[in-house]
Amino acid sequence: MNWSLDQLAQAAGVHRNTIHNFETGRYSGSPEKLRAVQQALQKAGVEFIGEEGAAGVRLRKTTSLPAVAAAAGVAAATTAAGAAALAHSVLVVNSAPEVRSLARSILEELRLNVIEAESGEEALMILQEQAINLSAVFSEAIMPGMDGIVLANIIMKTWPAIKVILSTGAVSVLEKKLPPNADVIAKPWRISEMFRIFKGV
Numbered sequence: 001m002n003w004s005l006d007q008l009a010q011a012a013g014v015h016r017n018t019i020h021n022f023e024t025g026r027y028s029g030s031p032e033k034l035r036a037v038q039q040a041l042q043k044a045g046v047e048f049i050g051e052e053g054a055a056g057v058r059l060r061k062t063t064s065l066p067a068v069a070a071a072a073g074v075a076a077a078t079t080a081a082g083a084a085a086l087a088h089s090v091l092v093v094n095s096a097p098e099v100r101s102l103a104r105s106i107l108e109e110l111r112l113n114v115i116e117a118e119s120g121e122e123a124l125m126i127l128q129e130q131a132i133n134l135s136a137v138f139s140e141a142i143m144p145g146m147d148g149i150v151l152a153n154i155i156m157k158t159w160p161a162i163k164v165i166l167s168t169g170a171v172s173v174l175e176k177k178l179p180p181n182a183d184v185i186a187k188p189w190r191i192s193e194m195f196r197i198f199k200g201v
Contacts, residue, residue: 005019008037008040008041008044011040011043011044012036012037012039012040012041013036014036014037015125017122017125018037018129019037088112088113088135088201089112089113089114089115089130089133089134089135090107090112090113090114090115090134090135090136090137090138090198090201091115091116091117091123091126091127091130091134091136091137091138091139092104092107092114092115092116092117092138092139093116093117093118093119093120093122093123093137093138093139093140093143093148093151094118094139094140094143094167095118095119095140095143095144096140097118099140100116100118103138104116106189106191106194107138107194107198110195110198110199110201112198112201113133115130115134119143119144119145119146120139120143120145120146120147120148120150120151121145121146123137123139123151124146124151124154127155127158127159127162131158131159131162134159134162135162135163135201136162136163136164136165136198136201137151137152137155137162137163137164137165138165138167138198139151139152139164139165139166139167140166140167140168141166141167141168141170141173141184142168142170142173148164148166148167148168149166149173149176149178151164152164152166152178152179152181152182153179155179155181156179156180156181156182160181162181163181163182163183163201164179164181164182164183165182165183165184165185165197165198166178166182166183166184166185167184167185167186167187167189168184168185168186168187169186169187169188183197185197
């Protein structure tokens, strides 16, 4: 058996991006998707091992690297799922990895669990699977593809309980009418302002 990422996704009945995010540890996924991928991997020859507080995988037979990587991600996600579900999570949306990293470091100082997305489209995919665990979305207002303002309006209509904080250095964004669930923080960020906005999240 030598599954590609696409074949594993097809066998589990999930999107290929879900498999990729398991591999990279970018987010844990919904319990239903975790089970679907785990069951597909078990049928493919992967055994999930470990006790409470630990997780791992081993192979019963030859298995492709994408399957092994996904299996490791599923094992880790399954172990962390209970703790993550209890944490307040913020989805950080920005096309620049270094900006996401800076936002993560600040938010983790507030003991917030951080999930990352590099586009509005990826953010929607994560929201569809993890909205129940998200208390806020911290998004760049102006991005390639779906921008933060469009994303904020979709969140307002679909998940109104989730707060949206838009980051921008553009005066034009500050002047726009935003949905009631959205707030704006100007760039460059001031740590005191970040703490004020996210303290109650």
